[in-house]
Amino acid sequence: MAAKSFDLIVIGAGPGGYVAAIRAAQLGMKVAIVEREHLGGICLNWGCIPTKAMLRSSEVFHLMHRAKEFGLKADGIGYDLDAVVKRSRKVAGQLSGGIGHLMKKNKVTVFMGEATIPAKGKVSVKTDKGGEELTAKNIVLATGARARELPGLEADGKLVWTYKHALQPAHMPKKLLVIGSGAIGIEFASFYNTLGADTTVVEVMDRVLPVEDAEISAFAKKSFEKQGMKIMQKAMVKKLDRKGDTVTAHIDVGGKVETMDFDTVISAVGIVGNVEGLGLEELGVKIDRTHVITDEYCRTGVDGLYAIGDIAGAPWLAHKASHEGVMVADLIAGKHAHPVKPESIAGCTYCHPQVASVGYTEAKAKELGYEIKVGRFPFIGNGKAIALGEENGLIKTIFDAKTGELLGAHMIGAEVTELIQGYVVGRQLETTEEDLMNTVFPHPTLSEMMHESVLDAYDRVIHM
Incomplete structure (x- = not known):
């Protein structure tokens, strides 16, 4: 089988990868993009976008309860969780389809399948129909990340959920435990709490939203508690006992272990970079705690191989990945590229x-x-x-x-x-x-x- 030749191959079609592909195409490069699951990646399909659609539903629901304050009348207020989820999936689907259109418009060749890099400048793609061999002088890794799973706290989809389960809930939680109060954890806590779940958030650090300014974290905690959330700081879930429809959580608070019962647990304890199975170690790529080490221009140290977005480390934000994608495309094209400064990137959390x-x-x-x-x-x-x-x-x-x-x-x-x-x-x-x-x-x-x-x-x- 003859190898197909490109100027640039992008592995991963999330907000880093697809943007890198578009920018490279604009600069006159012949571009291929390899994606194993969905165009748009986690962000469009299972992250930023569908969560915002769900949070909008809960925001409107919250406002409906306040109708009287605004001189309005609303009786028999309720929600249909299936319909809320359906709207969220429709929004995600619309945007994912839009990425397919953008790839066609920019003449980017899309390969749906699993990629490996057998040697420098070579990419093998395992597809449903067999395989493809691709070559390019430049390769961009944009494989993203997945939810971190802690031993004993693994998701089962029924009692213990990851973000994916929380976006397509099998039931409406009555008593919910959210482990982790970063953006993902607190957004789901906010959504389900607003819809009436009795919500407890456990955070290992000394405050909720630990990357934020301490004053903002304190303000947020007060607001969440006013809405009925229980916030446990400097606390750690040691283990979960699952029995029937109940999960008993063993929570260590200052050395003292408390047990509490829940019907649903959402684990949001960080992310792990998708670095496995690509052949990176053999190429000489340096990896530290599941993230590829790069310089400020996203260069891996292996000639012609770049890493952008979540796989290249914090901040784990879609807009950072997109900006890095543009920068790398400009760099490859010999244009003046500006490195992304982490402290100039805004962080947004869409809780209430x-x-x-x-x-x-x-x-x-x-x-x-x-x-x-x-x-x-x-x-x-x-x-x-x-x-x-x-x-x-x-x-x-x-x-x-x-x-x-x-x-x-x-x-x-x-x-x-x-x-x-x-x-x-x-x-x-x-x-x-x-x-x-x-x-x-x-x-x-x-x-x-x-x-x-x-x-x-x-x-x-x-x-x-």
Whole structure:
């Protein structure tokens, strides 16, 4: 069988891989992409997108219960879980189909199957129909990651779920345990809690959403508890006993083990890179704790082999993967490529209330030796937030006292996942506090709080 020759082969068609393929095609390369499961990867099919569709349903349900506050009437409020899931799957399907269209439009050759790299510049694809041999001077690894499974806490799909089971629930949990309070865990906790599940979240670190600024984490915890969630911090699930329709969790809190019964457990304890079965070790690729070691340009150290997205390490975010895909395509084409700076990538969590951040936390800025100025502005001081009935929230900004550089921004409240981009652009343009203060923010908008938070850092706040 004659090998098919390309300029670039991308392994994995998630938000890193398919974007790399499109950008390379735009730059005139002949591109192949290999995908073993779904175009769009986990993000479009089992992650970012379907979870947002489900969370939107729970948000609307929550608002329906508040109808009276807005002078409205809604009787007999309820939900149909199957219909909620069906809508979520339809949204995912629509977008996955869209990726197929984009591949055709950009003349990217798609191979559905399992890839291995038998030698430098060679890719073997095992397909339903047999196999394909491909060659290219450049190969991009974009194989993503999967849910980490801890011994004794493995998912069974009935009592113990991963994110995939939680997106297609076999039943509505009555008493739910969520292990892990990162973005995935807290989003599912938020969804099921809003629909009426008695929800407990166990987090091994000293706070929920542990990558966020400590002040935001504390605000989030208070909000979640107000909604009826039970939050256990500095706690660890030691084991799960499964019997009939019940799971007994043994939870270690400060050296003392408590047992609690649940009918459903969602495990969200991190991810593992998909590095197996590709032949990476034989090629000389260095792997550390299931992640490929790369330089800032995503080069693996093996000539012509790049790794992007989740497989290349934190932050494990779709938008980081996409940006790396574009950067690598530009680099291969000999264009000027800008490395992705992790501290310039925003993190967004779509729980209720939403959480978003970019740059350094207050603790990290201090640890790095910065002298800082910190500004805060609460949602309760903003006209638009009050009009929306969304007075619960906070915007926090951190500046370098010496230079006025925006070091970090941290938010919790309605629509902050959209607002954060203002600060992301600001950081990219190397804005100072003066630029932000002199910018006219439209009224009435939630974005005015971003202005006020900056003003507050310099003792110039108006509405507080």
